[in-house]
Amino acid sequence: MSLVDLTGASCPLPVSETEKVTLGHGSGGQLSAELLRDVLLPALGAAAGQGGGVPEDAALLDIEGTAVVMSTDSFVVSPLFFPGGDIGSLSIHGTVNDLAMMGATPLALAIAYVIEEGFELADLRRVTASVGAAASAVGVPVVTGDTKVVGRGAADGIFVTTTGIGRRLPGANVSAAFARPGDVIVVSGPVGSHGTAILSARESLGFDTEITSDSRPLHRLVAAMVAQAGPGIHAMRDPTRGGVASALNEIAAVSGIGIEIDERAVPVPVPVAAACELLGLDPLHVANEGCLVAVTEPAAADALLTVMRSLPEGRHATRLGEVVADHPGRVVMRTLLGGTRIIDMLIGEQLPRIC
Amino acid sequence: MSLVDLTGASCPLPVSETEKVTLGHGSGGQLSAELLRDVLLPALGAAAGQGGGVPEDAALLDIEGTAVVMSTDSFVVSPLFFPGGDIGSLSIHGTVNDLAMMGATPLALAIAYVIEEGFELADLRRVTASVGAAASAVGVPVVTGDTKVVGRGAADGIFVTTTGIGRRLPGANVSAAFARPGDVIVVSGPVGSHGTAILSARESLGFDTEITSDSRPLHRLVAAMVAQAGPGIHAMRDPTRGGVASALNEIAAVSGIGIEIDERAVPVPVPVAAACELLGLDPLHVANEGCLVAVTEPAAADALLTVMRSLPEGRHATRLGEVVADHPGRVVMRTLLGGTRIIDMLIGEQLPRIC
Numbered sequence: 144m145s146l147v148d149l150t151g152a153s154c155p156l157p158v159s160e161t162e163k164v165t166l167g168h169g170s171g172g173q174l175s176a177e178l179l180r181d182v183l184l185p186a187l188g189a190a191a192g193q194g195g196g197v198p199e200d201a202a203l204l205d206i207e208g209t210a211v212v213m214s215t216d217s218f219v220v221s222p223l224f225f226p227g228g229d230i231g232s233l234s235i236h237g238t239v240n241d242l243a244m245m246g247a248t249p250l251a252l253a254i255a256y257v258i259e260e261g262f263e264l265a266d267l268r269r270v271t272a273s274v275g276a277a278a279s280a281v282g283v284p285v286v287t288g289d290t291k292v293v294g295r296g297a298a299d300g301i302f303v304t305t306t307g308i309g310r311r312l313p314g315a316n317v318s319a320a321f322a323r324p325g326d327v328i329v330v331s332g333p334v335g336s337h338g339t340a341i342l343s344a345r346e347s348l349g350f351d352t353e354i355t356s357d358s359r360p361l362h363r364l365v366a367a368m369v370a371q372a373g374p375g376i377h378a379m380r381d382p383t384r385g386g387v388a389s390a391l392n393e394i395a396a397v398s399g400i401g402i403e404i405d406e407r408a409v410p411v412p413v414p415v416a417a418a419c420e421l422l423g424l425d426p427l428h429v430a431n432e433g434c435l436v437a438v439t440e441p442a443a444a445d446a447l448l449t450v451m452r453s454l455p456e457g458r459h460a461t462r463l464g465e466v467v468a469d470h471p472g473r474v475v476m477r478t479l480l481g482g483t484r485i486i487d488m489l490i491g492e493q494l495p496r497i498c
Numbered sequence: 499m500s501l502v503d504l505t506g507a508s509c510p511l512p513v514s515e516t517e518k519v520t521l522g523h524g525s526g527g528q529l530s531a532e533l534l535r536d537v538l539l540p541a542l543g544a545a546a547g548q549g550g551g552v553p554e555d556a557a558l559l560d561i562e563g564t565a566v567v568m569s570t571d572s573f574v575v576s577p578l579f580f581p582g583g584d585i586g587s588l589s590i591h592g593t594v595n596d597l598a599m600m601g602a603t604p605l606a607l608a609i610a611y612v613i614e615e616g617f618e619l620a621d622l623r624r625v626t627a628s629v630g631a632a633a634s635a636v637g638v639p640v641v642t643g644d645t646k647v648v649g650r651g652a653a654d655g656i657f658v659t660t661t662g663i664g665r666r667l668p669g670a671n672v673s674a675a676f677a678r679p680g681d682v683i684v685v686s687g688p689v690g691s692h693g694t695a696i697l698s699a700r701e702s703l704g705f706d707t708e709i710t711s712d713s714r715p716l717h718r719l720v721a722a723m724v725a726q727a728g729p730g731i732h733a734m735r736d737p738t739r740g741g742v743a744s745a746l747n748e749i750a751a752v753s754g755i756g757i758e759i760d761e762r763a764v765p766v767p768v769p770v771a772a773a774c775e776l777l778g779l780d781p782l783h784v785a786n787e788g789c790l791v792a793v794t795e796p797a798a799a800d801a802l803l804t805v806m807r808s809l810p811e812g813r814h815a816t817r818l819g820e821v822v823a824d825h826p827g828r829v830v831m832r833t834l835l836g837g838t839r840i841i842d843m844l845i846g847e848q849l850p851r852i853c
Contacts, residue, residue: 164617169647178645182619186626192606192639202641204606206665209562215608215661216644219652251547251559253570255659257612262519264537271541284547286557289571289659290533292524293851297574297654304610304644306570306661310561496648 171384171430172489199319200241200380203311210311212247214238217304221496223270225344227336227356228432230303231273236358236432237498238307239281240381243365244435246315249283253306256290259298270301281360283307312366314373321377322398326466327444331364331434331451332357332459334387335415338429338497343418354414357433364456368437371450375443381435383498385489387463388427390436391474392488402474404464404486409476427476428489430497438466526739526785527844554674555596555735558666565666567602569593572659576851578625580699582691582711583787585658586628591713591787592853593662594636595736598720599790601670604638608661611645614653625656636715638662667721669728676732677753681821682799686719686789686806687712687814689742690770693784693852698773709769712788719811723792726805730798736790738853740844742818743782745791746829747843757829759819759841764831782831783844785852793821 167174184191192202201214218234228236239249254274258267278285340356361381368376378398382390387409395402411419411426419426433456439447444462451457464476474486522529539546547557556569573589583591594604609629613622633640695711716736723731733753737745742764750757766774766781774781788811794802799817806812819831829841 162619164613164615164619164622164647166615166647166649169613169645175645182623183626183643183645186623187630187640188627188634190630190633190638190640192641202606202608204641204663206561206566206605206663207564209564211561211566211663213606213608213642213661213663215610215642215659217610217612217646217659219612219646219648250561251557251568253557253568253661255570255572255661257572257574257657257659258519258524260519260521264517264519267519268537268541271538272543275542275545278545279543283545285542285545286547286559287568287570288538290524290530290538291572291574291657291851292519292521293574293654293657294521296651297851298657299648299652302612302646302648302653302657304570304572304612304659304661306568306608306610306659308559308561308566308568308663496646496652 166495200244212245212309214241215306228358231270232277234303234305235277238305239360242309243362244379247309249309251286254288255304257302312369316374319397322438324468328463331457333410335426335429337432339418359433372443375440378438386428401467401470521850555599567600567664569596570661583713586625587632589658589660590632593660594715597664598717599734602664604664606641609643610659612657667724671729674752677793679823683818686812688765690781690784692787714788727798730795733793741783756822756825
């Protein structure tokens with residue numbers, strides 16, 4: 144993700160009081176945002192790019208008149224291999240999707256490994272083959288890389304950092320800051336699968352139905368969406384760490400608008416819902432790696448949903464809610480029981496090392 | 499560094515026989531090259547970009563007619579803070595220099611942290627302030643970033659992965675494959691300081707004279723060199739992991755030429771030479787983070803050295819040797835005693851976690 148500066152968030156565990164980095168600082172939720180706002184951005188000082196502090200999944204650069212998008216992510220998922228993917232494919236999908244959320248098609252990827260001494264070469268081959276297969280399926284080359292090895296106990300197996308650059312699609316003009324009252328919120332597919340799959344793989348919970356990560360690339364879906372609706376799409380976000388709740392809260396905070404969603408519209412697969420119930424997780428806070436939320440002009444919404452549903456990765460696309468002028472910065476859900484409840488950003492750490 | 503495919507190197511510890519990743523695989527020397535050639539590139543398959551398998555410090559891309567260079571490196575140096583720098587400044591210099599070695603000026607950097615739970619926030623601030631100061635001094639923005647946190651014992655403090663993109667300077671046309679017989683080899687300054695400084699900091703060896711890392715950005719030096727000699731510079735390399743010996747061996751292997759250097763011409767500071775003697779290190783294998791070797795047309799060499807010496811980072815630039823048609827793929831040193839000795843690539847690991 145890109146440099147984030149969320150304002151107005153209250154702080155349940157002030158950075159200055161912990162004085163040490165906690166797992167919650169890597170959650171992608173409120174503590175992550177505060178670490179960035181209170182520690183990292185002030186320390187970076189004038190070197191921090193991306194004016195305005197708008198949180199985006201990738202940075203937008205102008206290179207000789209070409210709109211180039213750049214994104215970087217480290218992947219530390221545990222276990223390395225899980226139902227529906229592994230750290231290799233995940234590292235490609237995550238970065239391709241961060242570029243896509245800025246309306247960009249990927250041009251090139253760079254991969255850096257930090258490997259623990261003693262890591263099995265067979266696993267390194269398997270991870271790298273997965274990187275290669277995922278990149279080939281996307282159609283983007285891995286143009287450069289790096290490998291560092293640290294002693295036993297100084298890392299946990301392998302960490303993968305993937306950086307991508309892409310070219311913004313003609314007509315794309317999305318930003319977390321561009322949501323307006325009246326806009327429609329759509330989601331491209333079921334939510335909650337990735338985080339639940341990781342946790343069930345980690346804990347060997349043995350659910351009756353195996354839950355599979357939704358890890359997959361979304362650049363083709365985005366290309367079809369942009370071709371259909373162009374600048375009618377105001378914002379896109381892939382709800383990874385922190386889930387749909389955190390993605391919507393970021394948009395609400397940065398755009399200064401309110402968001403209302405319908406509980407009945409949130410597409411949670413039955414096994415995921417059951418697992419979340421058992422594990423005490425809110426599916427809206429669980430990480431996804433293969434779906435997106437988009438904020439679109441109301442007039443464009445129906446045609447956009449039709450186009451999304453024409454692709455496998457958007458087959459279950461649905462309308463989730465709308466942008467309102469009320470309660471700016473807040474996300475509210477109309478519950479099945481007819482009430483409303485505030486959907487907060489994930490605060491600390493729900494599931495460490497989910498991606 | 500970029501994807502490397504060195505051919506013809508004999509293998510002292512075949513990848514297939516170890517079956518586990520060793521520290522030597524991260525050395526930047528022969529084992530690293532073999533890991534890439536025998537494991538990583540085959541596993542990546544068709545997704546591996548950069549045709550021809552020429553080892554470069556960065557990949558060269560064409561984006562809408564603009565020559566864009568991209569490089570990624572993970573930094574795992576231990577200790578995090580050392581005389582002359584820290585992991586933050588090092589991560590900026592290392593990546594800026596990799597871009598520079600392809601004749602590029604940096605445009606944007608991305609930084610990804612993997613942090614161990616419990617890492618001191620004061621240290622995180624210090625590292626990040628160093629990132630910011632180094633990037634500001636270079637004049638390149640940090641446009642995007644990522645932070646992941648792993649549990650105690652799953653990483654060692656902090657690892658930093660820095661990815662840079664740059665624009666190739668007009669007139670630059672360098673490649674490790676472009677060295678030709680008759681070319682002159684120059685080095686921009688003293689060698690051996692970085693690795694020796696790290697080791698002395700790590701071991702608290704307490705040398706009489708503190709040895710300071712040479713960590714610094716070389717993009718201004720390269721810009722001046724390219725402005726002076728343009729395509730008369732055939733190859734450039736910053737001799738980081740694996741040292742000057744490995745950098746020259748890579749050029750010799752890829753260009754299919756021989757290299758001869760003079761022992762008396764190798765600029766090793768006296769304290770570095772003394773420390774290497776004590777520690778049993780060959781200064782030619784010790785990592786540097788603030789000097790470069792360049793291979794240039796003989797007619798351009800003198801003017802190039804004059805320009806290099808006009809900048810602080812090139813003040814001690816000197817002629818190291820020349821490219822020959824004999825013994826292709828081999829680097830030979832004429833010793834002080836009048837004999838010759840073969841300078842091999844670093845084979846295994848001399849100093850783990852040097853960068």
